[in-house]
Amino acid sequence: MNTSQYFTAFRTIVIKEVSRFARIWIQTILPPAVSMTLYFVIFGSLIGPRIGQMDGFNYIQYIAPGIIMMSIINSSYANVVSSFFGAKFQRHIEEMLVAPIPNIIILSGYITGGIARGMMVGLVVTLVALFFTELHIEHPLIVVTVVLLTSTLFSLAGFINGIFARKFDDIAIIPSFVLTPLIYLGGVFYSINLLPEFWQTVSRLNPIFYMVNAFRYGMLGVSDINIQSAFTIILIFTVALFSLCLYLLNKGVGIKT
Amino acid sequence: MKALQITNLKKTYKSGLQALKGISLEVNEGDFFALLGPNGAGKSTTIGIVTSLVNKTDGKVNIFGLDIDSHSVQAKSLIGVAPQEINFSQFENPLEILLNQAGYYGINRKTAYGRAEKYLGNMGLWEKRNEPSRTLSGGLKRRLMIARALIHEPKLLILDEPTAGVDVELRRSMWDFLIEINKQGTTIVLTTHYLEEAEKLCKNIAIIDKGNIIENTSIKSILSKLDIETFFFDLRHAQSTPPVINGYDYHMLDGSTLQVDISKQQGINNLFSQLSEQGIEVLSMRNKSNRLEELFINLLKENKTDSQV
Ligand SMILES: Nc1ncnc2c1ncn2[C@@H]1O[C@H](COP(=O)(O)OP(=O)(O)OP(=O)(O)O)[C@@H](O)[C@H]1O
Numbered sequence A: 001m002n003t004s005q006y007f008t009a010f011r012t013i014v015i016k017e018v019s020r021f022a023r024i025w026i027q028t029i030l031p032p033a034v035s036m037t038l039y040f041v042i043f044g045s046l047i048g049p050r051i052g053q054m055d056g057f058n059y060i061q062y063i064a065p066g067i068i069m070m071s072i073i074n075s076s077y078a079n080v081v082s083s084f085f086g087a088k089f090q091r092h093i094e095e096m097l098v099a100p101i102p103n104i105i106i107l108s109g110y111i112t113g114g115i116a117r118g119m120m121v122g123l124v125v126t127l128v129a130l131f132f133t134e135l136h137i138e139h140p141l142i143v144v145t146v147v148l149l150t151s152t153l154f155s156l157a158g159f160i161n162g163i164f165a166r167k168f169d170d171i172a173i174i175p176s177f178v179l180t181p182l183i184y185l186g187g188v189f190y191s192i193n194l195l196p197e198f199w200q201t202v203s204r205l206n207p208i209f210y211m212v213n214a215f216r217y218g219m220l221g222v223s224d225i226n227i228q229s230a231f232t233i234i235l236i237f238t239v240a241l242f243s244l245c246l247y248l249l250n251k252g253v254g255i256k257t
Numbered sequence B: 001m002k003a004l005q006i007t008n009l010k011k012t013y014k015s016g017l018q019a020l021k022g023i024s025l026e027v028n029e030g031d032f033f034a035l036l037g038p039n040g041a042g043k044s045t046t047i048g049i050v051t052s053l054v055n056k057t058d059g060k061v062n063i064f065g066l067d068i069d070s071h072s073v074q075a076k077s078l079i080g081v082a083p084q085e086i087n088f089s090q091f092e093n094p095l096e097i098l099l100n101q102a103g104y105y106g107i108n109r110k111t112a113y114g115r116a117e118k119y120l121g122n123m124g125l126w127e128k129r130n131e132p133s134r135t136l137s138g139g140l141k142r143r144l145m146i147a148r149a150l151i152h153e154p155k156l157l158i159l160d161e162p163t164a165g166v167d168v169e170l171r172r173s174m175w176d177f178l179i180e181i182n183k184q185g186t187t188i189v190l191t192t193h194y195l196e197e198a199e200k201l202c203k204n205i206a207i208i209d210k211g212n213i214i215e216n217t218s219i220k221s222i223l224s225k226l227d228i229e230t231f232f233f234d235l236r237h238a239q240s241t242p243p244v245i246n247g248y249d250y251h252m253l254d255g256s257t258l259q260v261d262i263s264k265q266q267g268i269n270n271l272f273s274q275l276s277e278q279g280i281e282v283l284s285m286r287n288k289s290n291r292l293e294e295l296f297i298n299l300l301k302e303n304k305t306d307s308q309v
């Protein structure tokens, strides 16, 4: 296979992934739009005015970046875990395994699908947010980079979940018991400056905290942390998970007997 | 050139079950090869390893001289496989399935479309190309997997029970098709439980049992091994007493059916003359069963007694 053939293989996986979530948009795009609308209504419009300002912004403006980030994280994760596990479960992952595609291309194809869904949902939720508040973007380049890195990172995380999952329960457990708590404690709804010293330190162990803050910095220009170190940490996690995924694929963990 | 070369292949599953105990096997380029054996013998395990779906425990596999470990990408591009179990997405339609598979092999859409038309057509699936694959009948699903295996025009085609559940007429047309692409140069390895199929299609066979190869030879030589054949003769008139036939091992199944074991040396003429002399008229005669089947059963029996020693 030459480079253009590899590209054909990659494109085939990406198109297949994107048409999968586009075809079932009622399950993939609509739910985050609905639930994020509820967040904006309840926390933004109803409770927000009582909370007052946070870091110099209306509460609704302060939480908007976090809520967009939350939907991107959930969607990219969910896309890869359900698509990859589905392929394993129905065995059509074998169509790729028998073909002359290097594992890095299989992985990149699935990850690109996850990024696409993350971005798509992020965009829809941003449009929803515009109904409730004004959003201006302070540092567009940072916004784009953070969205890309975050959706990549959580697509990778979803991929690992998919590799180890043996039954449908396994693809629901991690999102509910790990992902959701990390997101809620990652500073989506508050600035960690409000927390006692100890819990501030604990929050810094949570990778999502860095993503939410980097994204908020890109949108509003405020952040709980230094933006360079946020990027460094996100990048390290991304590279580490990418290598882990590749290693697991090469060993055939969860897909070959 | 060897299309497939398997050397001392071993597989122990995580359960501890040793599915392959060190098999070696060679398939020449252009061959039509059958891998036979009872349920659980290790056929699909072997195919799984050759097609990179199962991790081997030990041993080597070469595809046209390319090691599947060190030259995995090149080796994979030469193989097409239709597995035993359905493994396409139930939500995609046949055309999508073929076009995607072509894409995985780096084939552009235009070429892929032409080939999909050709191979879906060959398998009688072109009219159903846009129907969800889960709605296809069992036999059509199997044929879809064969069409998919052909989309990149592999040099080595591996079919794990391609005709299981396929009706008689379609099986025959599938045979003709396979014979044709074999003539055009595709090496074919198949597994089957229909020994008639192996006898009809294949030049060489291997019989595998409990993870070992117990026979590896040509169809011709294995059939020539079969010295004694059992025939049934249907007689026009029921006999109240059995006829007397010298030199043959025989008995009456019922009043009008005579069963005789005949060895190659004996021939059949003498039997007929003895019957005519006694005024017994033969209406028709037939083999007891497929000859290969008898031999197959014998080999497996031998293997059983061997392994008990
Ligand atoms: N994933 C697995 N885990 C554990 N054991 C397995 C697995 N797959 C197959 N086996 C066992 O390995 C042995 C060989 O199985 P295999 O599927 O290769 O047989 P086969 O010759 O293809 O049989 P059949 O004619 O029924 O298809 C069997 O005992 C089977 O139970």
Ligand SMILES: [Mg+2]
Pocket: B043, B044, B045, B084, B160
């Ligand atoms: Mg089998």
